[in-house]
Amino acid sequence: MRYSITSGMVLAAMTMTIGETVAGPTHAHLHRRAHDLQKKTDWNDASNYEGVDFAKAYAEGVASKASDVVAAVASPVVAAVAGQAAQVTASSAASSSTAKSSATSSASSSSPSSILTALWNDIIGASNARSSFGPGIAPVGTPGDNYFGNYGGTGDNYGSNVIMVDSIGDNDFTNTFKNTQSKAITVNVWNKVGPDYEVLSGSALAPTRTTLTFVLQPGASQIVAFQDISNIGWAEAVDEYTAASAFKTSWGEANFCSTGSGYDLSAINSDNTYQMTITSTQNAACTSDPTQNMWLTASDPVGSGDGSCYVPAGPMHLQTIMGGS
Known part of the structure; x- marks a missing residue:
């Protein structure tokens, strides 16, 4: 689904391969800041993705690795530079009202x-x-801790930035979930901004009021599509909760943004026994799972990177294996 965004961002062309893992200290810093904010607002066990600006982290990660890039690479990649003043246009919203599959x-x-x-x-x-996207909502604030991305809108439009589809089609942002367990599971997908329109409440409200739920039988898959500038978390629905009422299990997390996206697995709220694997078509070299490119605590990533995987400007198609504990 093409969902164009009007933005004043400066674009910098960096010559590198898409498959190269772009890692650096930037996301780790943002990750800690997000959790520091949650502690101040009593969301001490809430998601590590909250407020993390993957576009900025990606751009700075690219810059930090520029000296390692080999000159003779296939083609330039346009990377987003920090700062985002995005506005969803009415015309693009109208043309994107139906998910094509x-x-x-x-x-x-x-x-x-x-x-x-x-x-x-x-x-x-x-x-x-829902079988089609809603009008979308213009982001509010500066990318960072208190940033309100696109959560579909208010009232009946809340959550209309997330829908199930039969195929990837021409959707720019998707996640294909697959259940490799021997039992049926419910997958719960939530917006960072909860249905009460608080910036960090989505994860805490997910067990009772959420954006999307669906059952996956053993071996089954489901594709979910997202509008641009969507800040998303997901987990297998479980009966154990954190002190903030969120699911006490490992979560998948992603920022879907046309100017630079990212994804990671977080075990901050659990004991890192859940076997979830997150990959992307656009950065096949970077896998986030319990052994690499994930977050074990609010300050400790696992693996040689900074706890996340990044995708440059353009679409992002994820694949998530829900393997259970």
Whole structure:
């Protein structure tokens, strides 16, 4: 789904391969800042992705590794530079009102009509029955801790930035979830901004009021599409909670942004026994799982990188394996 964004950002062309892992200290710093904010607001066990600006982290990560880039590479990659004054245009919202998908995708074995059965605790997300995106909402604030990205809108439009689709089609931002366990699971996907419109409440409200839920049978897959500038978290719905009422298990996290995106696995709220693997088509060299490019605590990443994977300006298509504990 092409969802154009009007932005005053300066673009810098960096010559490097997309497959190169871009890592540096930037995201680690933002990661700690996000958790420091949560502690001040009593969201001490909330998500590590909250307020993290992957576009900025990606750009600075590219800059920090520029000296290592080999001159003879395939093609330039345009990387986003810090600062984002994005505005969703009415015309692009209108043209993006319907998620385009081909008839049936072999990667998807679920459909909205079948997903409303056997959900964990019968929790139905705001977008469970949606088949098209809403108008979107203009981001508010400067990228960082208190940044409000696109969460679909208020009222009936809340969560309309996240929908299930039958195929990737021409959607720019997707995540294909696959259940490799021997049991059926409910996947819970939430916006950073919760349905109460608080900037960091999405994870804490996810077990009761969330954006999207769906059941995955053993071996089944489901594709979820996102609008631009969506700050997203997800987890298998479990019966154990943190002190902030969020799921006490490892989470997947992503910022979907046309100027630079990112993703990671976080075990900050758990004991790092959940086997989740997150990869992307655009940065196949960077996998986030319990052994690499993930967060174990608010200040300690696992692996040789800074705890996250980055994707340059353009689309991002993720693949997430939900392996269980």
